[in-house]
Amino acid sequence: MTSARSGFASRLEAAVEQRQSQIVLGLDPDPARLWPQAVEAAAGDGAAAQAASAVEAHCCALIDAAGPASVAVKPQLACFERLGAPGRGALGAVVAHAKAAGLLVLADGKRGDIDVSAAAYAQSLVGQTTTPFGIVDGLGADAFTANPYMGIDTLSVLIDSARANDAGVFVLVRTSNPGAADFEDLELADGGTLWERVAETVDRLAGEGELSDVGAVVGATAPQHVARMRELMPRAIFLLPGIGAQGGKIEELAPAFAPGRAGGLVSASRSIVFAFEEQGGSPAASARAQAESLRDAAWALGAGG
């Protein structure tokens, strides 16, 4: 596919500069914990359709509130998939709403599979599918997350397909959960850990340019690793989940921003959407204030830190 869009990394850099934000707004809607206004607005026939419409209203309201302080949204695909076909409809509507608000979309599904299946995931998330009945557009995300376990051939298909659509890929390197210690941190016989080997691979797969369209998911809960990750992947955009609810602190992430402000994207979800439960006030006003506060904290770290 040819496109008038610039590549993912340049598009992100421009958006970070324009919006003065490195915040990624996580969209992980739990139908049992939606903002009250969204539950009241639900419509449709049957539980799945009603839940999907409430999820859509919730995410759109969250985007309206916290989107202006953000540069991108990160929908967690599992949260939409559990609502079946109506959930996929809601996901499409939320992505469209985010794009209309000028936000980039990072689809968080942590996909990985053999060649033909990897190509199908890329079609689904950032590309399109040729059928005897015409072209079927995918989700239209700007980038997606990928799991490296199955090896470089699986990553290469995802990356090549993403590039053909001016999209990016964020490869899981060292994640924010306690279980990251089980396999990612294993020491290898010829030196280094598994995650360091994956990081070297991410760097090898990077394209041209100061910032690469192959990024890395780097848990913000292990800040002692961030400097080492930057050393191994000087040009990767770091997607940094784990701030807030998972315990990560934004002040410890400075090395992420060494290649420039767009070098580190700070992802937060629960700490923004549920801010009103701790701070009082309306869900929207609290989410907006929390997102602005995170945005300012990250921006204050500057570039070249």
Next chain:
Amino acid sequence: MTSARSGFASRLEAAVEQRQSQIVLGLDPDPARLWPQAVEAAAGDGAAAQAASAVEAHCCALIDAAGPASVAVKPQLACFERLGAPGRGALGAVVAHAKAAGLLVLADGKRGDIDVSAAAYAQSLVGQTTTPFGIVDGLGADAFTANPYMGIDTLSVLIDSARANDAGVFVLVRTSNPGAADFEDLELADGGTLWERVAETVDRLAGEGELSDVGAVVGATAPQHVARMRELMPRAIFLLPGIGAQGGKIEELAPAFAPGRAGGLVSASRSIVFAFEEQGGSPAASARAQAESLRDAAWALGAGG
């Protein structure tokens, strides 16, 4: 959730015995390569709806043809996801068709994520979701594939959620693609390879019983590893992709069946669905013959091999 169903491993054992088959029919529909009758049967408004209806017709015809020689189907989720909400509708219809034909359903999505997201994937594939509007049922699969990279806490949530729904999980251990050599085969500092460490973990997570509800995806293209895998995971059900199009040979898989015939499930997709292109005849008749031939070859290996 309580259920009158027995656990996944017992359900599978009974089905293997009753159907005298260890064959898993892979459903990886490519809208550009469907059986002609399915393309002609397409209906609906717009390319996505028409493609999804053709995909559904194709998969149902394939199930009618090759299902009787199989014990389960394995839909590749990526192939349905790329058709958006209509694709999810088609997936649901195909799963229902397979279950009505007495087949088990192994959802192949290779999921893996942190706790809350892993729980959402389990809800989506084998469970249900509580919403203010009522319960939303998931796909209703009998088992699904999972990626271990992010660690034991992520696997445990998937396994616990699956068990609560009498479902099983197949963890990627050593896959069938060339890239399996990149990370899965890495030698660890304290001995063994990464995939062997994952295999030990799969064995530790196994429940009670001679066959466990925690299985392993074990590429049939590396038969030299199958005996070692059986040693490390004596009670795991092996899901063995890679036969046929990917070059694996069924005769080399005997150690998989050591704990009984249900200990090894032989997955094939392209070699069955496209058999007519090599052998002539109708797509359905060729698929049926190819599935029967695979079934007989696997069954002849017996149990305790």
